[in-house]
Amino acid sequence: xxxxxxxxxxxxLFLGGVYAKGNEIPLIGSKAPSxxxxxxxxxxxxxxDFGKSWKIIFxxxxxxxxxxxxxxxxxxYMQNDFEMxxxxxxIISTDDLKQHNRWKSHLETLDYKGRGKxxxxxxxxxxxxxxxxxxxxxxxxxxxxxxDVRGVFIIDSENIVRSINFYPMQVGRNMEExxxxxxxxxxxxNARVVTPANWNxxxxxxxxxxPYSEQEIANNPGLKDxxxxxxxxxxxxxxxx
Amino acid sequence: xxxxxRIVEALKTTxEAQVLTPANWNxxxxxxxxxxPYTKxxxxxNPELENxxxxxxxxxxxxKISK
Numbered sequence: 001x002x003x004x005x006x007x008x009x010x011x012x013l014f015l016g017g018v019y020a021k022g023n024e025i026p027l028i029g030s031k032a033p034s035x036x037x038x039x040x041x042x043x044x045x046x047x048x049d050f051g052k053s054w055k056i057i058f059x060x061x062x063x064x065x066x067x068x069x070x071x072x073x074x075x076x077y078m079q080n081d082f083e084m085x086x087x088x089x090x091i092i093s094t095d096d097l098k099q100h101n102r103w104k105s106h107l108e109t110l111d112y113k114g115r116g117k118x119x120x121x122x123x124x125x126x127x128x129x130x131x132x133x134x135x136x137x138x139x140x141x142x143x144x145x146x147x148d149v150r151g152v153f154i155i156d157s158e159n160i161v162r163s164i165n166f167y168p169m170q171v172g173r174n175m176e177e178x179x180x181x182x183x184x185x186x187x188x189x190n191a192r193v194v195t196p197a198n199w200n201x202x203x204x205x206x207x208x209x210x211p212y213s214e215q216e217i218a219n220n221p222g223l224k225d226x227x228x229x230x231x232x233x234x235x236x237x238x239x240x241x
Numbered sequence: 242x243x244x245x246x247r248i249v250e251a252l253k254t255t256x257e258a259q260v261l262t263p264a265n266w267n268x269x270x271x272x273x274x275x276x277x278p279y280t281k282x283x284x285x286x287n288p289e290l291e292n293x294x295x296x297x298x299x300x301x302x303x304x305k306i307s308k
């Protein structure tokens with residue numbers, strides 16, 4: 001009897017561990033969890049079918065609800081911007097595919113803020129069993145055990161998670177801010193620079209170290225005009241020359 | 242940091258009145274209402290109500306903030 005109890009206790013502990021693991025948020029720097037699911041664009045494997053693009057995964061609570069609708073419409077109007085940046089979008093909720101398709105068709109009939117009707121090219125994934133939602137920690141139990149909060153995972157071309165945002169149910173995401181973060185990440189990846197608070201595309205960037213040695217400045221006095229400092233620790237590189 | 246301020250303002254706004262904030266909302270912008278905003282009876286009693294709200298499709302109802 002005692003042995004049976006012990007076995008049961010072990011089983012509960014083990015399952016608890018598995019469950020907890022299945023609800024973890026993949027942290028910045030970790031490999032983006034993969035999944036295959038039905039979507040409005042057919043059966044798709046993430047990230048495999050997205051190739052070497054950057055990727056953003058958006059989760060939302062429920063199709064046809066007002067805030068979610070406004071978000072998908074804003075994203076649809078930004079499709080070309082994201083494509084130019086080499087970014088592909090994936091949408092996830094725990095609704096079924098039939099509902100996704102009905103919602104997508106409905107949204108495509110709307111003219112939101114005078115911008116005309118807009119086709120939705122990105123896939124909206126079915127996640128009926130919440131398997132994807134759990135892999136990405138999108139179910140925040142104090143709020144709901146069945147509906148995702150508004151998650152944003154920015155994932156780079158090597159499928160590494162680079163940025164994580166979670167927004168509450170009542171508040172629509174700022175898609176311009178998401179775009180800002182992607183642009184900042186791509187900018188800091190391309191040159192060895194960092195972006196200051198409130199940075200926007202075209203603004204001056206920062207450099208992590210003193211930008212030049214005495215020798216370098218002797219060889220190329222022009223360098224001095226490319227940088228400026230605020231105090232001894234913040235060095236900026238001019239972007240608008 | 243503007244985005245952080247925006248989120249706090251949105252949370253306070255949605256807490257105070259029973260409303261929601263759409264994507265890209267900023268303070269002063271129109272908000273959304275989670276349900277159909279009035280009954281026929283309410284509209285009959287107060288026809289002005291019709292001017293306070295507008296819809297995009299039949300699922301997205303907005304409440305005007307800048308009157």
